[in-house]
Amino acid sequence: MSDSTQSGPMLAADGTPLKKSLSRALRMQKIRALALITPLLAFVLLTFIIPIGQMLFRSVENDIVANTLPNTVIALQDWDAASGEAPDEAVYAALAADLYVASNAKTHTRVGSRLNYETPGISSLFRKAGRKAKKWDVENDGPYKEKFIKIAKGWGDPNVWRTIQTYSPKYTNGYFLNAADMQKGSDGAEIRPESERIYITLFKRTLIMSLAITAACIALAYPVAWLLANLPSAKANLLMILVLLPFWTSLLVRTSAWKVMLQQQGVINDVLVWLGIVADDARLVMINNQLGTIIAMTHILLPFMILPMYSVMQTIQPTYLRAAKSMGATNWTAFWRVYFPLSVPGIGAGSILVFILAIGYYITPELVGGTKGVFISNRIAFHISTSLNWGLAAALGTILLAVVLILYWAYDKIVGIDNVKLG
Amino acid sequence: MAALTPISRKPMSLVLPTVAAAGGFFGLFIGTANGSGAMGVLIGAVTAVVLALVYINVLKNEPLSKWINIALFGVLGFLFGGIAAAIIGLLYGWFIHWFTYWLYEGRYRARLLPYLTPGQVLWHYSFRVICGAIFVFLITPVLVVMPLSFNAQDFFTFTPEMLRLDPAGYSLKHYQDFFTNNEWQRSFKNSLIIAPIATVISVSLGTLAAIGLSQAHVPGRRAIMAILISPMIVPLIISATGMFFFYSQIGNWLEATLGLNKTFVGYVKVVLAHAVLGIPFVIITVTATLVGFDRSLTRAAANMGANPVTTFFRVQMPLILPGVISGGLFAFITSFDEVVVVLFVGSAGQKTLPWQMFTGLREQISPTILAVATILVGISILLLATVELLRRRSERLRGMSPS
Numbered sequence: 001m002s003d004s005t006q007s008g009p010m011l012a013a014d015g016t017p018l019k020k021s022l023s024r025a026l027r028m029q030k031i032r033a034l035a036l037i038t039p040l041l042a043f044v045l046l047t048f049i050i051p052i053g054q055m056l057f058r059s060v061e062n063d064i065v066a067n068t069l070p071n072t073v074i075a076l077q078d079w080d081a082a083s084g085e086a087p088d089e090a091v092y093a094a095l096a097a098d099l100y101v102a103s104n105a106k107t108h109t110r111v112g113s114r115l116n117y118e119t120p121g122i123s124s125l126f127r128k129a130g131r132k133a134k135k136w137d138v139e140n141d142g143p144y145k146e147k148f149i150k151i152a153k154g155w156g157d158p159n160v161w162r163t164i165q166t167y168s169p170k171y172t173n174g175y176f177l178n179a180a181d182m183q184k185g186s187d188g189a190e191i192r193p194e195s196e197r198i199y200i201t202l203f204k205r206t207l208i209m210s211l212a213i214t215a216a217c218i219a220l221a222y223p224v225a226w227l228l229a230n231l232p233s234a235k236a237n238l239l240m241i242l243v244l245l246p247f248w249t250s251l252l253v254r255t256s257a258w259k260v261m262l263q264q265q266g267v268i269n270d271v272l273v274w275l276g277i278v279a280d281d282a283r284l285v286m287i288n289n290q291l292g293t294i295i296a297m298t299h300i301l302l303p304f305m306i307l308p309m310y311s312v313m314q315t316i317q318p319t320y321l322r323a324a325k326s327m328g329a330t331n332w333t334a335f336w337r338v339y340f341p342l343s344v345p346g347i348g349a350g351s352i353l354v355f356i357l358a359i360g361y362y363i364t365p366e367l368v369g370g371t372k373g374v375f376i377s378n379r380i381a382f383h384i385s386t387s388l389n390w391g392l393a394a395a396l397g398t399i400l401l402a403v404v405l406i407l408y409w410a411y412d413k414i415v416g417i418d419n420v421k422l423g
Numbered sequence: 424m425a426a427l428t429p430i431s432r433k434p435m436s437l438v439l440p441t442v443a444a445a446g447g448f449f450g451l452f453i454g455t456a457n458g459s460g461a462m463g464v465l466i467g468a469v470t471a472v473v474l475a476l477v478y479i480n481v482l483k484n485e486p487l488s489k490w491i492n493i494a495l496f497g498v499l500g501f502l503f504g505g506i507a508a509a510i511i512g513l514l515y516g517w518f519i520h521w522f523t524y525w526l527y528e529g530r531y532r533a534r535l536l537p538y539l540t541p542g543q544v545l546w547h548y549s550f551r552v553i554c555g556a557i558f559v560f561l562i563t564p565v566l567v568v569m570p571l572s573f574n575a576q577d578f579f580t581f582t583p584e585m586l587r588l589d590p591a592g593y594s595l596k597h598y599q600d601f602f603t604n605n606e607w608q609r610s611f612k613n614s615l616i617i618a619p620i621a622t623v624i625s626v627s628l629g630t631l632a633a634i635g636l637s638q639a640h641v642p643g644r645r646a647i648m649a650i651l652i653s654p655m656i657v658p659l660i661i662s663a664t665g666m667f668f669f670y671s672q673i674g675n676w677l678e679a680t681l682g683l684n685k686t687f688v689g690y691v692k693v694v695l696a697h698a699v700l701g702i703p704f705v706i707i708t709v710t711a712t713l714v715g716f717d718r719s720l721t722r723a724a725a726n727m728g729a730n731p732v733t734t735f736f737r738v739q740m741p742l743i744l745p746g747v748i749s750g751g752l753f754a755f756i757t758s759f760d761e762v763v764v765v766l767f768v769g770s771a772g773q774k775t776l777p778w779q780m781f782t783g784l785r786e787q788i789s790p791t792i793l794a795v796a797t798i799l800v801g802i803s804i805l806l807l808a809t810v811e812l813l814r815r816r817s818e819r820l821r822g823m824s825p826s
Contacts, residue, residue, distance in 0.1 A: 029640050036635025037647060040628040040702065048654055048699045051669030052661065058668070220557050227554045241807070242558045248803040248810075249565050250760045252780045253796040257564035259784060260571060260579045260793070267567055270580060276455035299564060331543065360658020362763050367784050377660040384664055384767070397661045408656045412649060 056401070059394035062172040065164065068111045069098040073168040081162040091161075092144035100138045103130035117389055118174060118184070119163040125154045175395035199379070199396065206375045209294060210358040214305075216298040217354050218347060221305035225346070228306075229313035247303035255364050258296040262287040262368065288370025296368050301357055305350035308415075312346030349415040356407050360400060376400055428537040430529040438479075438526045439472050445522055446471025449515060475523045485524055492520040506588045565800055572597055572793035579790060597794035607791065610779035617690065617765075617775060618758040621697035626751045628698075629705030634739070636706070637713040648706075655703035663767040666696050670768050686772050693769045697761055701754030708753060712746025712817060745817035749810045756806060 012021035066073050071094035079087040102108040112126030129151050141147075148155035166184050167174060174184060181197040182189050191197075224243070228236045246254060261267045264283045272278040286292055316339060324334035362377040369378070376396060383393035447468035454463010474495075478488040493516040500512025525531055535544060575594040576582050584592025601607050632651065636644060654662065670692040677688045716739070724734040740747075762777040769778070776795065783792045 026640055029638060030642055033635045033638035033641045036638075037632045037641070040632035040651065041647060043628055044651055044654070044699060044702060047669075047695050048662065048665075049650065051665035052657065053665075055661070055665035055668055220560070223550065223554050224557050227550075239558065241811075242562050244807055244811075245804065246561050246565055248756065248807045250756075250777065250796070250799045250803065252760070252762065252777050252784070253568065253799050254564055256780065256784055256792055256796055257568045261564060261567060263579065265578075265580050267580060274456050275452055276458070276460070299560065302561060331546075356656055360660060362658075362660045363781065367781075377658060380660050380664060384667065390668075393664060397664055400658060401661050404656065404658060408649075408653070412645070 052401070055394050056398050057394075058391055059175050059398045060171045060173065061391070062114075062167060062174070063170045064111055064114050065168050066170055068102050068107050069095065069164070069168075071095075072098050072164065076161065076165045076168065079161065079165065081158065081165055084158055086145075086156045086158050087161055089143050089145050092148055092155075093142055095148070096133060096136060096141070096144045097138050099126075099130055099133035100136055103134040108133075113388075115163055115167060117178070117392065118167060119160065121154060122160060122163065125152050125160065128152045129155065175391040176398075178392050179395040179399055199376075202374075202376050202379055203399070205290075206359060206377075209290060209373070209375070210355055212294055213297050213301060213358045214351050214355045216294065217302050217305040218351060220298070220302055221309055221350060222343075222347070225306050225309035225313050228310050229316070230318065243303050243306050246299070247307075251300065251363060254300055255296060255367050258292070258299065258368060259287065262292050262295065287368050288373070290369070290373040292368040292370070293365050293373035293375075296364050297358060297361060300364060301354045304353050304357060308349040308353065309343065309346035312349070313343055316342045345415070349411070352407055352411040352414070356404055356411070359407075360404060428532050428535060430533050433527060433529050435479075438523065439475060441526055442471045442475045442519070442523050443468040446519060449519075471519055471523075474519070475527075478520070478523065479527055489517070489520050492516045507586055510588075568793050568796045569800065572790070572797040574790060574793070577790055579793070597789070597791045600789065600791045601794050601798070604791070606774075607776075607779060607795070610774045610776045613773055614759055614776040617693050617697060617773070618755050620694045621701055621758040622751050622755045624694070624698035625701035625705050625754045626747060629702050629750065629754075630709050630743075630747050633706050633709035633713060634735075637710055637716070651706050652703045654699050659761075659763040662696075662700070663764045666692075666764060667767040670696065689770050689773045693765055693773045693775075696764045696768050697758035698754075700761060700764065701757045704753035704757060705747075705750035708750035709743060709746045712743045716742060742820055745813040745820070749813045752806050752810055756803070759802075 010018040012018045014021070016024075072091065075091040075094035076087065079091060099108055102111065108126050108130040109123070112123040112130075115126075116123035129148060132147075132151055154160055177183060177189050179199050181192050181200045183192055184190075228239055228243075231239065259266075263269070264285065264287075266287075268286065269278065269283045273280050273283065278284060286295070320338050320342070321334050324338045325331070329337070359375070360377055361375060362381060365373055365375045366378055366381075369375070377400070380393045380396050380400070383389045383396070447464040450463040450465070450467020450470075451460055452463070453467070454460045457463070474492065478485075478492070482488045482491075493513055496512040496516030496519075497509050498512070500515075501509035531548065532539075532544065535547060539547070570585070571579065571581065573593045573595065574582065574585065575592050575596065582592050586592075635641065636648065641647070674688045674692055677683050677691070678685060720738055720742070721734050724738045725731075729737065760777055762775075762781050765773065765775050765778055766781070769775070776799075780792055780795060783789065
């Protein structure tokens, strides 16, 4: 017995090798931890990650043309769009058969509005043709080419047929091209004419304004965080309330407060007029433009900058500064060469957080941004609820989400998500 | 930090110009408001200097001169512009007197390090003033809505009656509107139904997961954490869009196959959506509490024969309870404040308070919004105070346990 324990592997109390027993214990621990996490993880995956994945899928999904017009899609495969002529009778016959089925199932208008996003005017072609096709006897009523062109001249336009051909595959990059202000031309992707470009401008504006808000937050948060970190804790806690109260106050309350303050008959303008700085008939326009959005959002996001900065600055020893000064550094040198580099992690953490939150903001730009101060999110909401171009909304959302996730990844690398602190 | 610095009286050549500048600055506002900025500056500066000279050289009695100064400016204000101006006058009288003596006696150096140069002292106080301005920026919007909510008119701005502090300019009618208007009451009730249920879901699941995450060996902890925190990071509009499509399918399915009531399904959708949004806050606060948790306590409990469930409820739970509750409050306020997702996922039957406010703000209908805003600020003050108390309690509890 004693021989075997000395020469063989070390054994646990129940006689199994210690290594095995330990690894079993470790496995048990892992399983227990995962068992605790699994319910929530499943919940989040099911109610959050899957819906978003599904939405992202919509940005490339395009089965409506192939599903509603299956025969036409096959017949169109042989047609050469570059020929500049409308396709021959076989294609029209296939379309007639498809439309007969579709118009009786009332799905033809949907294809029409889907293709209308790409080439305006198609929607009405489908509506007109669908009305007639409903009553056709598909087998015997041919030839259809003249019939279609008689219903609407547009059916003879090769451009319309090119659009149908281009969007017949089940997946498309058309929405993404749209989101980048491009379109599918006769030879591949091309940039839209100057007058139709809106999304690039909107993306640029969103980025620039988010950067401006982040910069404003850094400038305002740094002195406050410094003060809070260097005051005795009783006073700092008291002042902290002034930071935390806006943080806890409803977003809509703060937005409505800024509406009250910034509007032309609002508090700030009233005070300025009363002081005689601004004439009564030349009140400042501070709302429904970019300035309004920047001011209100800087205020709303400022606590998200102050809190990370404060927690970093708290860890910087005040003795470092004194040491620098005792060795002959001026105030500025001591700050710039010693304190500032130590506080950079706080600035980084706060900036990424504020930027991530700013870039996807919807409510505040919607309420105080007017038309010039809106973000890409407002456009997404517009496409979801008003224009119903869901694929384009999904494509815009995918681009926005990609930007945010890259920043999120950077934040995780630099700061670590478990280091986020709230209040 | 401050060593006690001996203070000494400062020469008049420092006091008088500074006091004159302060008086002039204040006079500028009064002056521009009454037509001539330059006159205001001049009068403000001269009165400040003359009064400073009188008090310091003639009266030589600080408490007495203080009351004289306050009364003087209070009366002046009252004569010029009624009660509101009198209050400003009283405050200014107190300030300029305090400021004069603060300079003259050299009190401004008392709390500073003795070796600071005048430039450094000046910077020290300018820095305080800058920070003060930023705090004003932070807190003013929250404060401004409060008096405005008592406006007797249907305006979003201060009326002349309000500025004169005339009782006729104030009324509770917007509050009355909030408490009697069906639409506001229904949305308030909806918020009170949705937020607590969503909070319970996110707190119970979130706490369990946070405990799991804080174990020593969790495979893929970083990835799991990233997924669980993502509802906070993903832009709300994207979450809302995704949920819009997904939940309408789920809702249709629930209604069609299980035959559930449409209103009920509507609530379920919004509650689930809000629960997800609240989860990151619970995870963050509870894991933060668990970081300082002393593991030997659970081992001690196990040692004395407690099973894991008993250990959890009798040992671990009381210690992390403050973190759990503040996580819950965060989740509650997230749901209570949330408007984007409910706008997309909910239907008219689930209209919540923020949704009602959002439509009100977009269509500019009534200042009842300001009354609601004031009530919500009150609620957030309560929540903030609770969280703060809990944080202190948690720190005390953790201080007790040897770490």
